[in-house]
Amino acid sequence: MQEIITQEIQLNTKNISLSIRREDLIHPFISGNKFRKLKYNLLQAKAENKDTLLTFGGAYSNHIAAAAFAGKEHGFKSIGIIRGDELESKIAENPTLQFAQECGMKFKFVSRESYRQKTEPDFLENLKQEFGNFYLVPEGGTNEYAVKGCEEILTKEDAHYDFICCSVGTGGTISGIIRSILPHQKVLGFPSLKGDFLKDEIRKFVQDQNWELITAYHFGGYGKVNPELIAFINQFYKENTIPLDPIYTGKMVFGVIDLINKNYFPENSKILLIHTGGIQGIQGMNLKLSAKKIPIINF
Numbered sequence: 572m573q574e575i576i577t578q579e580i581q582l583n584t585k586n587i588s589l590s591i592r593r594e595d596l597i598h599p600f601i602s603g604n605k606f607r608k609l610k611y612n613l614l615q616a617k618a619e620n621k622d623t624l625l626t627f628g629g630a631y632s633n634h635i636a637a638a639a640f641a642g643k644e645h646g647f648k649s650i651g652i653i654r655g656d657e658l659e660s661k662i663a664e665n666p667t668l669q670f671a672q673e674c675g676m677k678f679k680f681v682s683r684e685s686y687r688q689k690t691e692p693d694f695l696e697n698l699k700q701e702f703g704n705f706y707l708v709p710e711g712g713t714n715e716y717a718v719k720g721c722e723e724i725l726t727k728e729d730a731h732y733d734f735i736c737c738s739v740g741t742g743g744t745i746s747g748i749i750r751s752i753l754p755h756q757k758v759l760g761f762p763s764l765k766g767d768f769l770k771d772e773i774r775k776f777v778q779d780q781n782w783e784l785i786t787a788y789h790f791g792g793y794g795k796v797n798p799e800l801i802a803f804i805n806q807f808y809k810e811n812t813i814p815l816d817p818i819y820t821g822k823m824v825f826g827v828i829d830l831i832n833k834n835y836f837p838e839n840s841k842i843l844l845i846h847t848g849g850i851q852g853i854q855g856m857n858l859k860l861s862a863k864k865i866p867i868i869n870f
Contacts, residue, residue: 575726577843580811587831588841590732591813591824594724595848601644603848604744605637607720608712613645615716621706623648625698627689629794630658631667631855633816633848634711639671649676650702654686666854713743718776721747729843734759734836736827737845738819739784740793742769744847746776758782761823764793788826794818796856798865800825805869814870816849817856 576593594603601609616624624647628635635651642649651671659680662668668678679701688694689710699705708714721744725735730753739745739760749758762769762784769784790800796817804821808814815821824844830836857867 578811578813580844582828582831584831586838586840587836588839589827589831589844590842591844591846592724593813593846595814595820595846595850600640600851601637602633602850603846604721604724605633605712605848607724607747608634608717608743609637609641609708610720611716612706612708612712612714612720613641613647616647616706617645619706621647621704623650623703623705624708625650625652625702625705626708626712627652627654627686627710629654630665631852633667633818633852635671635676636667636851638708638712639674639676642676643674647706649674650705651676651678652686652689652698653678653680654683656680656682664858666858667851670851709741711741711743713741713746713772715776717743718747718750721745722751724748724845725751732756732841732843734840734842735845736761736823736842738763738823738847739769739773740764740819742772742776744845745782746773748845749773749777749779749782752781754781756781759827760784761788761826762786763789763819763822765789765791785826785830788822788829790822796860801860801866801868805866808870813846814850814853815846816852817868818852819849820844820846 576596577590580589580591582589598606624638624642626638639649662672734757735748736759737745739762745760752758790796800817803825804815804817815824853868860867
């Protein structure tokens with residue numbers, strides 16, 4: 572793990588201070604919140620004497636890529652249950668799956684309908700019959716061990732910030748941050764998915780009330796982008812030399828800057844953005860954008 576880096580973002584207003592925590596830099600392949608989420612899960616797998624990790628993800632999943640590399644690095648076999656049985660013949664066209672396979676991950680491709688059963692006892696029992704006694708890491712990595720790891724994102728040097736902002740996928744990262752903030756701080760989460768179900772997911776791990784979900788910046792839902800978001804990500808890189816992924820952190824940073832421009836934050840607020848990584852997924856996103864004749868993300 573590399574040292575913690577925080578960069579200041581230049582704004583047109585002098586009344587707001589904006590910084591970004593570069594969690595994307597803490598490991599070259601297990602990026603950002605995936606490093607945090609896997610840390611204690613790997614320790615638990617070793618404590619249980621398991622030699623195989625099994626987890627779930629989609630075509631360009633950051634979690635699948637990270638779990639595959641983490642398995643290789645820490646001496647585990649790894650199995651990925653992949654959403655979309657049509658992908659089985661397209662591994663060579665998919666940078667994420669190709670990387671995971673090169674790290675030694677074995678795949679089982681299932682239909683989207685079957686994938687929705689991934690938490691059902693019968694579905695999991697069938698996987699145990701097929702693959703043996705594995706250590707289960709949930710989709711996106713979120714469980715109690717993941718939340719514990721995400722509690723370590725903030726340090727005592729972050730006490731001067733008023734707002735901590737992060738993207739939200741499965742709710743693990745924001746839960747860990749909520750648990751670790753000080754009484755004067757508030758956490759703002761920016762979901763990349765539609766729907767209100769995330770509040771219930773987060774409440775499984777936290778009791779505190781000092782957080783809020785800002786739901787206006789999902790850009791149509793998970794994995795959805797448009798030319799405005801792509802242009803913002805490219806311009807942000809040009810101005811700050813910080814790459815943003817289009818699924819999570821890019822949407823969150825877009826939302827925070829839009830809210831600053833709309834005077835959402837009190838004067839003299841100090842805001843910390845959490846960059847949760849995910850840069851590996853850009854290659855796959857650019858393939859999709861190119862196919863649709865939409866400008867690509869260009870770093």
